[in-house]
Amino acid sequence: MSIIKAPTDTPDSFRNKVSSIGAEGARNWIYAKKPSGKFYNARTVVSVLLLAFLFGAPFIKVNGHPFMLFNIIERKFVFFGMVFFPQDFYLVVLGLLTALVSIFLFTAIFGRLWCGWLCPQTVFLEMLFRKIEFLFEGDGRQQRQYNEAPMTPGKFIKKVLKQAIFFALSFFIANMFLSYIIGIDELKKIVTDPPAQHLVGLFAILIFSFLFYGVFAWFREQACIIVCPYGRYQSALVDANTIAVSYDFKRGEPRGKLVKIDPKRSATETLPSRGDCVDCKQCVDVCPTGIDIRNGIQLECVNCTACIDACDAVMTKIKKPKGLIRYTSLNAIREGKFKWLSPRILGYAGVWIAITSLFLFFFLTRPMTEVLILRQPGSLAQKQANGEIVNFYLLQIVNKQAYDVPIELKLIAPDKGQITMVGEMASVPRIAEKTGRFFLSMPKDALAGGDVNVKFGVYSQGKLLKEVDTKFLTTTLN
Ligand code: SF4
Numbered sequence: 001m002s003i004i005k006a007p008t009d010t011p012d013s014f015r016n017k018v019s020s021i022g023a024e025g026a027r028n029w030i031y032a033k034k035p036s037g038k039f040y041n042a043r044t045v046v047s048v049l050l051l052a053f054l055f056g057a058p059f060i061k062v063n064g065h066p067f068m069l070f071n072i073i074e075r076k077f078v079f080f081g082m083v084f085f086p087q088d089f090y091l092v093v094l095g096l097l098t099a100l101v102s103i104f105l106f107t108a109i110f111g112r113l114w115c116g117w118l119c120p121q122t123v124f125l126e127m128l129f130r131k132i133e134f135l136f137e138g139d140g141r142q143q144r145q146y147n148e149a150p151m152t153p154g155k156f157i158k159k160v161l162k163q164a165i166f167f168a169l170s171f172f173i174a175n176m177f178l179s180y181i182i183g184i185d186e187l188k189k190i191v192t193d194p195p196a197q198h199l200v201g202l203f204a205i206l207i208f209s210f211l212f213y214g215v216f217a218w219f220r221e222q223a224c225i226i227v228c229p230y231g232r233y234q235s236a237l238v239d240a241n242t243i244a245v246s247y248d249f250k251r252g253e254p255r256g257k258l259v260k261i262d263p264k265r266s267a268t269e270t271l272p273s274r275g276d277c278v279d280c281k282q283c284v285d286v287c288p289t290g291i292d293i294r295n296g297i298q299l300e301c302v303n304c305t306a307c308i309d310a311c312d313a314v315m316t317k318i319k320k321p322k323g324l325i326r327y328t329s330l331n332a333i334r335e336g337k338f339k340w341l342s343p344r345i346l347g348y349a350g351v352w353i354a355i356t357s358l359f360l361f362f363f364l365t366r367p368m369t370e371v372l373i374l375r376q377p378g379s380l381a382q383k384q385a386n387g388e389i390v391n392f393y394l395l396q397i398v399n400k401q402a403y404d405v406p407i408e409l410k411l412i413a414p415d416k417g418q419i420t421m422v423g424e425m426a427s428v429p430r431i432a433e434k435t436g437r438f439f440l441s442m443p444k445d446a447l448a449g450g451d452v453n454v455k456f457g458v459y460s461q462g463k464l465l466k467e468v469d470t471k472f473l474t475t476t477l478n
Pocket residue numbers: 247252276277278279280281282283284294310311314324325
């Protein structure tokens with residue numbers, strides 16, 4: 001089979017290839033230079049805060065419940081200490097829709113700010129794994145030389161040690177990740193109990209450990225370029241007014257190597273007109289996705305700002321103003337004035353305001369106690385020796401409040417009838433669901449033939465929480 005190669009000699013030919021994939025389809029390993037500068041320092045501070053939150057949040061408890069929990073298995077979710085039950089599923093759907101529209105709006109204005117500063121993939125890779133690699137094997141160029149050098153016992157030990165640390169870190173991240181799903185208490189049990197008691201949990205930890213290890217030790221920028229759906233959507237979300245890490249081609253072009261001026265000849269010599277870009281390729285060397293930002297906005301760019309720092313350092317050295325590469329929009333470079341309010345942004349903002357208001361309304365008015373009363377499935381009406389008819393019911397109460405709620409069940413209509421609880425149902429513990437059962441017996445004279453509608457009231461300290469309508473069957477087997 002012959003491979004059809006895309007043209008490589010046109011101004012746009014960089015768009016025909018992925019910098020980290022060779023012409024034959026093999027991986028081009030990116031040996032990114034270690035970034036340094038104002039933006040890298042700021043990103044480090046943000047990453048430290050994020051990592052502290054990410055690794056610390058599972059240990060925080062609010063009213064005895066985790067601060068954050070995404071227990072898909074038991075359908076229990078806790079966001080910032082607020083507990084959501086399956087009954088709140090409509091809020092989860094609305095919340096996700098709000099998040100989706102927020103992403104559209106945010107990305108249309110600020111581009112991939114999320115990718116460069118907040119995405120866990122970038123934070124883990126750039127701030128943990130790559131820093132360890134720099135520590136073991138030096139800067140990008142040294143790493144390349146080290147990898148190309150023949151294997152020695154010392155190099156082998158160093159490589160194994162680095163990979164072992166990578167795996168240990170991935171194992172730790174997998175544990176933390178799982179603690180967001182099952183809670184830190186369950187995770188502690190998996191860690192401390194005999195392994196045979198938690199085979200499924202251990203298996204899940206191992207799967208996630210190998211997955212994270214594969215992504216951070218090997219797959220790296222490919223996850224952003226090939227797999228991440230958010231990255232794939234960029235071309236639809238951004239436009240010429242979007243703020244992104246951009247090269248100021250008006251100021252930088254025509255690029256050219258720095259020319260040393262001979263003071264003896266400069267009076268007569270005509271120097272070629274040059275832009276500020278000295279074509280040093282520092283911005284390319286430092287890029288973790290291996291692209292050249294001077295080609296314009298590209299799908300591979302995760303807006304990590306490393307090229308801004310690299311170019312600012314060069315500009316400082318050659319005594320030119322910083323910001324040849326900076327956060328700006330294509331139109332701002334072309335026209336010299338920045339404009340971000342477009343009809344598209346206004347449209348997104350309108351939808352965002354509507355959906356966020358809807359979400360806030362439902363969130364703030366969500367019932368804090370949910371009551372469900374059903375006839376016990378499979379049960380029929382029973383006739384007692386005294387002639388009364390009895391129905392068996394199931395009562396389920398969800399208490400979303402941070403305190404226990406005392407409960408009293410009363411029959412509102414018809415006025416004749418006796419409720420008998422089966423088991424204890426005097427109160428529902430805080431942030432919990434409790435299920436009980438009860439009998440309702442009614443005298444024959446209250447049942448004017450056929451099934452009747454009944455209305456129950458669930459009260460707490462005299463206050464009506466909810467009225468529930470259901471049926472009382474009168475048809476008995478005997
Ligand atoms: S770092 Fe700046 S000066 Fe050097 S090649 Fe990149 S844009 Fe040009």
